[in-house]
Amino acid sequence: MKEIIVVAEHRRGELRDVTWEMISKGRELAQSMGGELSVALLGKEVKNMAEAIKPKANRVLLIEDNRLEFYNSETYEKVFIQLLTERKPLLTMIGHTATGMDFAPSLAARLKLPLATDCIGIDPKDGTFALTRQIYGGKINASVSFLKPGPQYMVTVRAGAFPAVEKETLPGEIVSIPSPLTDEGLARRFLEYMEAAAGEVDITQADILIAIGRGIKDAENLPLVKELADSVGGVLACSRPVVDKKWLPKGCQVGTSGKTVKPKVYIAIGISGAFQHVAGMKGAGTIIAINKDPKAPIFGVAQYGIVADLFKIVPVIKDKIKELKK
């Protein structure tokens, strides 16, 4: 049997969206290749999650162990070395997330499985797979193939790349697999989770967000956009580079590692639109993007686009709004 294994990702008692997305894609691939979909679920007392996954897959491979309460690359690697060696799935799908990026590459290297990371397209082709990845920060797509002749492959899958589609229920079964873990010491140990400090302003509550990115160039230029935000009763937000450079606090960051926002209007200024940012703002009611690069990916998600130098256009917009509001 051709088996596709999706690795379920969960944190603090919740299955993460990427799990459902991979299950959806994995099932489509299994069906088209005449195979079956299994979902590997590791954790401590996670039967409720297994029950939730069961109708979506041919089986849930459930490995429960108190030592799997918190994700750890070392325990995950040990479990998957055994599981993948025994089951020899055609394809193993892992999220390209903080978790998947941390253990998929070492697991693949250990088992000598060919790995393609951060895939946004996976299509069956002559018994193997044709893949699509993004390079140069999402400005270019690349068609990629596996070079080695399998017969086992591994991919990490970008969160949000595939929709989680509702499909007819499968008569899935839960297969409990004994954990291979022992009390042997680990070189890496989980200590705790820490929440990011709350900011002064809650950007998730704003109706209008004026978001700035790398294009703002310097902290000195912040007053320009702050004035624009103030003139429309909006709140200032930003993409990752602005926080990395300490120009705005972490609480202002929109994106995968920051906040997810859904304002009525989102104006993205000097933001190229890397997927990590887009994941946090694509649910906004209306998106206006201002960027000097007409090929910037942000124009692919915005409803309105302005190709311009922000330092020339933003002052005009700000003055016009002040004038019209009088």
Next chain:
Amino acid sequence: MNIIVCIKRVPDTADADISIDKTGKEIDKSGLAFDLNEWDSYAIEEAILLKEKMGGTVTVFSLGGEDSNESLRKCLAMGADDALRLSDPAFAGGDGFATAKVLTEAIRTKPYDLILTGTQAEDDGYGQVGVVMAEMLGIPHVSIVNRIEVQDKKIKAHRELEGGLEEVVEVDLPALLTIQTGINEPRYVSIMGIRKVAKKEIKALGTSDLNLKPEDVGLAGSDIKLEGIFLPPVGEGAAMIEGKPEEIAQKVFDILKDKGGVA
């Protein structure tokens, strides 16, 4: 503490208008500026901060052509002690896995307590090289690190998870950490600083120096092969607002009024 940092020189495409070259497999790099990969600039800074605090050495490795000396010199100017370049025509076309093999073999011969890499590269974005190296070297790793605290023979590291959450882990040394942007503020390197290290010798090592066979490296030693590149489909795309700045401003106000309730 002896630290090894692996870096990459990449084209700066963040603000550039990029196009695909005639081969259909690469972007046209002729007009692009090159610099140290952004993630790596935080990794080298973190290494130098540790050295300043605890003593020891910082050695920088890079796989790349002679151009990469420029980025290695930047690291030397920032405060690294030594730089080594890994270069061989056989390395061409290598993916993240093949790159990790070369770096691993080069590192095997050196003493180290800690290895730092960037979490990923701006160009290929594999996000796998560091973690694969740790596996091959048989040392523990922590990826996407945005804060570290060295303790006796171990490190407390904060990993950046999604949604503003962090995971704090403890890892025994020697270990490999992949560094996330924002962990520090990479120091500025002046032209004078670069000049001071301009004459420092940067040794280059190839396949035969590294106990590697040509079939282990480059495209031959890779998991995946690039078939072609194309511009991402834009979907519906944005309705472009054009005209004089005044007209554009009026339209933006209309949208804010209509959709955002701005009165």
